[in-house]
Each structure stands twice: as C-alpha cells, then as structure tokens.
Amino acid sequence: NAGVTQTPKFQVLKTGQSMTLQCAQDMNHEYMSWYRQDPGMGLRLIHYSVGAGITDQGEVPNGYNVSRSTTEDFPLRLLSAAPSQTSVYFCASSPRGQGYGYTFGSGTRLTVV
Amino acid sequence: GQQVMQIPQYQHVQEGEDFTTYCNSSTTLSNIQWYKQRPGGHPVFLIQLVKSGEVKKQKRLTFQFGEAKKNSSLHITATQTTDVGTYFCAGTTSGTYKYIFGTGTRLKVLA
Numbered sequence: 001n002a003g004v005t006q007t008p009k010f011q012v013l014k015t016g017q018s019m020t021l022q023c024a025q026d027m028n029h030e031y032m033s034w035y036r037q038d039p040g041m042g043l044r045l046i047h048y049s050v051g052a053g054i055t056d057q058g059e060v061p062n063g064y065n066v067s068r069s070t071t072e073d074f075p076l077r078l079l080s081a082a083p084s085q086t087s088v089y090f091c092a093s094s095p096r097g098q099g100y101g102y103t104f105g106s107g108t109r110l111t112v113v
Numbered sequence: 114g115q116q117v118m119q120i121p122q123y124q125h126v127q128e129g130e131d132f133t134t135y136c137n138s139s140t141t142l143s144n145i146q147w148y149k150q151r152p153g154g155h156p157v158f159l160i161q162l163v164k165s166g167e168v169k170k171q172k173r174l175t176f177q178f179g180e181a182k183k184n185s186s187l188h189i190t191a192t193q194t195t196d197v198g199t200y201f202c203a204g205t206t207s208g209t210y211k212y213i214f215g216t217g218t219r220l221k222v223l224a
Contacts, residue, residue, distance in 0.1 A: 031210050035214070040122075040216075041216070042119075042201065042215060042216040042217045043156065043201065043203075043214040043217075045211065045213060045214070048211055048212075050210050056211070058211065059213065090155060090156070092156075094210075098144070098161070098163060099161050099163075100161070101146050101148070101160075101161055102146075102148075102156070102158060102212070103158070104155040104156050105155065106155050
C-alpha cells in the first residue's frame with residue numbers, strides 16, 4: 001500500500017497564480033483532511049471531508065477550495081496564491097470508527113513569491 | 114471556535130530525564146489523539162483517548178484524558194534521543210470529525 005500520496009513535494013508559485021495540490025489514498029479511508037503547518041503555529045485545519053461528495057470548512061478555509069468526487073482523491077485548490085499561503089501542506093486520511101488516527105502524507109512545501 | 118493549547122512550547126531535557134506535555138481545550142472534547150512529528154517529517158499517530166479519566170500506556174509513554182474531557186497529558190519516562198520531535202494533541206467535539214490540533218511541544222533530548 002502506498003498510503004497517502006501528495007504531489008508535488010515542492011512548488012514555487014507567483015502571487016496570483018492558481019494551482020492544485022493533489023492527495024490520494026489507497027486505504028479506502030472515508031475521512032480526509034487538509035492541514036497547513038507554519039512555524040510556531042502547529043497544524044491548522046483548512047478543509048475536511050467525511051466521505052465522497054461531502055466537504056466542510058476547517059479553521060482557515062479562505063483562499064482554498066476542495067472537492068471529493070471519489071473516496072480516494074481529495075485535491076486542494078489555491079484560487080489566487082498569496083505570500084501568506086507559503087506553508088507546508090499535509091493531507092491526511094482516516095477510517096471511520098473509534099481508535100483510528102490520521103495517516104498523513106509526506107507534505108507539499110509551497111512557496112509563494 | 115474550538116481552541117487547543119499546549120504547554121510548554123519547547124522543552125530541553127537530558128537523556129534519562131522525564132518529560133510531560135499538557136494539552137488544554139476551550140471546549141469539551143469527544144476524544145483526543147496524540148501525534149509525534151520528527152524533524153522534517155510528517156505527524157504520526159500515537160494513540161486515541163475517549164473516556165473521561167482514561168489512562169493508556171505505550172512502553173515509556175503514558176497518556177491521560179482529564180475527568181472533564183477538556184485536558185490531556187503525555188508523559189515520557191526516561192527520555193531517549195529517539196524521543197526527539199514535536200508532540201501534538203488533536204481534539205474533536207461530539208458529532209464531528211473535525212480534528213483541531215494543538216500548538217505542539219518541541220522536545221529536544223541532550224545526550
């Protein structure tokens with residue numbers, strides 16, 4: 001099993017550009033989430049999904065869109081990149097049920113110049 | 114909205130000393146999870162606590178969930194250099210699967 005796969009691993013964008021961060025999991029997990037991690041800020045929840053076709057906002061959703069058309073994929077779209085979106089982005093998935101934690105991808109390091 | 118704070122932010126210990134990090138939520142939690150992130154890596158799930166007053170152990174790690182389900186702690190006995198990393202708690206409130214992470218405690222172990 002590959003687990004949670006995030007692409008790309010590194011990306012540099014210019015202010016105003018748009019892009020999609022890809023996230024795919026092959027564990028048939030129902031729950032998926034996107035977090036961003038900034039120095040000293042911990043992990044902040046951007047958007048999450050409890051199943052295909054269902055998404056909801058997290059703590060810091062502005063400037064990001066998500067969709068969940070399949071169980072496996074949960075892409076994160078940056079609509080118009082800003083320097084404040086420079087961060088490390090983690091995608092994570094979890095099965096439904098008690099006792100299961102999130103499996104995280106290896107992250108995408110995004111720099112907006 | 115829901116906020117989860119952790120203290121301390123940083124902790125340096127000599128190898129063999131004990132270490133404790135505390136997690137406090139502004140709201141009552143349905144359950145709490147703990148993760149470890151090594152430098153340059155991604156968070157790795159350690160454990161989940163669900164019941165009020167619950168205590169769980171994993172070798173040298175002891176996890177507690179407060180009676181009011183608003184706080185939790187992670188205690189490491191006799192730290193080793195392999196314990197280096199940042200420890201996060203993450204909590205969710207009843208009826209959601211929206212996990213809010215704490216600010217994390219970065220542990221350095223001096224050999």
